[in-house]
Amino acid sequence: MRAVVFEEFGRDAKVQDVPDPVPSGQGVVVRVEATGLCRSDWHGWMGHDPDITLPHVPGHELAGVVEAVGSAVVNWRPGDRVTVPFICACGRCPACAAGAQQVCERQTQPGFTHWGSFASYVALEQADVNLVAVPEGLSFAAAAGLGCRFATAFRAVVGQGRVAPGEWVAVHGCGGVGLSAVMIAAACGAQVVAVDVSARALELARSFGAVECVDASAYPGGADEAVRELTGGGAHLSLDALGSPVTCAASVRSLRWRGRHVQVGLLPTAPVVPMARVIGLELEILGSHGMAAHDYPPMMDMVRSGALRPELLVTSTIALDAAPAALAAMGTALGAGVTIIEPAK
Ligand SMILES: [Zn+2]
Numbered sequence: 001m002r003a004v005v006f007e008e009f010g011r012d013a014k015v016q017d018v019p020d021p022v023p024s025g026q027g028v029v030v031r032v033e034a035t036g037l038c039r040s041d042w043h044g045w046m047g048h049d050p051d052i053t054l055p056h057v058p059g060h061e062l063a064g065v066v067e068a069v070g071s072a073v074v075n076w077r078p079g080d081r082v083t084v085p086f087i088c089a090c091g092r093c094p095a096c097a098a099g100a101q102q103v104c105e106r107q108t109q110p111g112f113t114h115w116g117s118f119a120s121y122v123a124l125e126q127a128d129v130n131l132v133a134v135p136e137g138l139s140f141a142a143a144a145g146l147g148c149r150f151a152t153a154f155r156a157v158v159g160q161g162r163v164a165p166g167e168w169v170a171v172h173g174c175g176g177v178g179l180s181a182v183m184i185a186a187a188c189g190a191q192v193v194a195v196d197v198s199a200r201a202l203e204l205a206r207s208f209g210a211v212e213c214v215d216a217s218a219y220p221g222g223a224d225e226a227v228r229e230l231t232g233g234g235a236h237l238s239l240d241a242l243g244s245p246v247t248c249a250a251s252v253r254s255l256r257w258r259g260r261h262v263q264v265g266l267l268p269t270a271p272v273v274p275m276a277r278v279i280g281l282e283l284e285i286l287g288s289h290g291m292a293a294h295d296y297p298p299m300m301d302m303v304r305s306g307a308l309r310p311e312l313l314v315t316s317t318i319a320l321d322a323a324p325a326a327l328a329a330m331g332t333a334l335g336a337g338v339t340i341i342e343p344a345k
């Protein structure tokens with residue numbers, strides 16, 4: 001098969017011919033129809049993820065068709081349209097037994113712990129625990145995001161963030177996961193303040209339901225003051241969807257008393273969190289890490305009803321040959337919306 005391979009961190013990834021994967025007993029191999037280019041792929045390529053061994057194939061946000069199933073798989077067969085949470089749970093550890101597959105103690109992650117989906121085929125473990133059916137009406141390009149950014153945003157806003165109608169929600173960073181969060185929070189009846197340095201990203205955020213947009217380039221130290229002003233004292237819920245010391249601290253400072261901060265973006269360097277404010281205002285600091293397959297139904301219901309429209313997030317589709325350059329470009333140019341790679345085209 002063809003795959004994007006890198007042999008050194010931060011240096012040229014190339015499309016190469018490599019052996020086809022085979023499914024493990026409880027795993028499947030999926031023919032990749034669409035795979036998103038996510039900032040986590042860039043972090044992995046840069047060497048920020050300790051799980052990655054070289055040579056490596058990135059890609060973890062995918063949708064496609066089951067090609068081959070392991071002998072112990074019960075619920076899936078070749079031809080099924082599927083996506084998968086990028087955190088593939090073991091199904092048996094104490095976290096899994098408690099229903100918290102997104103923090104599984106023995107998780108695998110395509111594109112991190114093993115070769116990922118910037119390829120014609122990808123192997124996925126524990127299919128009966130992890131696969132999610134993609135309805136006929138949903139395109140593979142739209143479904144790919146349900147494996148990482150869209151589902152992560154859903155859990156951050158609805159699960160960890162406990163959004164309620166009428167609340168103010170600030171979203172710092174409107175890339176793929178941030179724009180997903182804007183759409184989801186607005187669909188849940190919240191009033192959303194979108195924060196980004198890109199005019200195009202803010203334009204998309206407004207079209208997805210943000211009632212206020214803040215150009216963060218006017219606030220190099222963080223846009224929290226603008227958010228507190230627009231929300232009459234601070235947001236009830238604020239997300240750092242980018243992952244930087246500035247956006248993390250700004251998100252915490254954006255909150256009103258007893259507000260909730262959810263850290264979604266990965267932080268390559270440790271932020272300084274304003275802990276005096278966390279104490280004085282009784283703020284909650286929460287992490288959010290993907291979403292378990294069994295938590296997908298409420299999100300899929302909102303997709304099916306049209307309340308959520310993940311297809312609107314896809315702003316460009318590229319072939320596998322264009323993926324290495326697009327991966328490298330993620331470090332500097334944070335494009336607006338989501339780029340999807342289509343390995344079969
Ligand atoms: Zn991702």
Ligand SMILES: [Zn+2]
Pocket residue numbers: 089090091092093094095096101104105106107
């Ligand atoms: Zn587990």
